[in-house]
Amino acid sequence: MAGNRDDEFDFREIKEGDNGSDVVDTTSESSDATKENGDKTEYEDVCFVCRRPESKAGKMFHLPNNICICNDCMQKTMDTVSQFDYQNMLNNPNLMNELNKNTNGFPGFGFFGMGDQPFGGIPNSQKIKKKSESKVKPAFDIKNIPAPHKIKAKLDEYVIGQDQAKKVMSVAVYNHYKRVATDTMDDIEIEKSNILLLGPTGSGKTYLVKTLAKLLDVPLAIADATSLTEAGYIGDDIESVVSKLLAAAGNDVEKTEHGIIFIDEIDKIAKKKNTTARDVSGESVQQGMLKLLEGSNVEVPVGAGSKNAMVPLTTVNTRNILFICGGAFPDLEEIITQRLNKKTSIGFDADLKDKYEDDPNLLSNVTVEDLKKFGMIPEFLGRLPIICTLQALDKEMLIQILKEPKNAILKQYQKLLALDEVDLRFDDSALEAIAEKALEKDTGARALRAIIEDFMLDIMYEIPKDENIGRVTITRDYIEKKASPLIEIRGESFQPRIPQFNTEAAKQV
Incomplete structure (x- = not known):
């Protein structure tokens, strides 16, 4: 031996x-x-x-x-x-x-x-308890990807609006996994089509990617570009995004090489302007990600976020990994407005200079030149051939988000009160009031849950005290703190009764 x-x-x-x-x-x-x-x-x-x-x-x-x-x-x-x-x-x-x-x-x-x-x-x-195996079947089989319109139809059940973004992502995912399945059987090699998502905060970029990965049952890693730095500096190395995907795939290299990586806040690695210091978290990160996006063999640590002597390394080929980058690009509207205003001229057909100031969907006019001026290097943009913009949410879309998706916020609270055998209802005027308050916060769909958590606190606290309550109706007056919700008792005719909640609204009533 x-x-x-x-x-x-x-x-x-x-x-x-x-x-x-x-x-x-x-x-x-x-x-x-x-x-x-x-x-x-x-x-x-x-x-x-x-x-x-x-x-x-x-x-x-x-x-x-x-x-x-x-x-x-x-x-x-x-x-x-x-x-x-x-x-x-x-x-x-x-x-x-x-x-x-x-x-x-x-x-x-x-x-x-x-x-x-x-x-x-x-x-x-x-010790760590073993994870129980999930018995939930995916909506699609990765080896038999359906047509793009079927993928979009599934996304419509969870995501409200953003039809153009859902159409672009459905086609991109369909073509990508056809490319993975065929594995270039002939001399014509199909190039990978990575995606760049642009949209204001709260428009659904991350939620769209999460829903898509759940439907396809493929490993998904969501990384934040703000923590990435050049190799040798404090922070996460660029390979850490692949390491997260490897962990999401259960350390299975084969599943990892067919997964999806979503890099959020990609606008935070733009080139820093007017600085003489070394840009270790901006342009250097973009340059380091070039081979990662294009496809190369990367050594990533197994079970750790950084490379060291005590952690084994494995090689992952990123050629078949779909990269989706997303960002809000907050100052990009000004660059687009300046470019569009240059087209104004003197005459009857001239555009007004303030024409684009209040346009909520100004990002839909973005070009590669605008992104270059923002601070993204041309080599990086060349590896993200699909640029997709998401629309800002308006009042009607916010109302739809409240009640229509399969896991809508209102349905979640209705299910919680249904466990106490209480029927929770919302007036149409109440939904409009919630949407109006969300628009004032200017944080997109994220503002909806914050508003609902605020006015549902007293209801979730007081309702379980009385077993005779059978129905609760939320009105616009309650949202605006002018009155209490309408309460109906079991077995009685539908005559509302106002409970004595310990709130300022109840005292006013």
């Missing part, structure tokens, strides 16, 4: 009953004791050396006294042992058994330093 120092020692050769060793190889299949023990099925095995769980380090080698060692640590240990001349000892079963029974100076400890003493196991409080 390990006769010479130069010979490579393979720990996989050690089996139970071979050369007197007690090591059990579990890389191929789990032992029967693991299946019979309830604690083992509930908790993950944790490596005794590096303390990584089974989900991060892979299957373990089970040693005596409930000690587990991962593949990497066992290989490192055996590589160290193989540097010394242990040929006679390892090939002598009697000597190995004698060492395992008693070692001079360390009674009770075996050859590996872990004998019959009860110290070796890791308590369950330090």
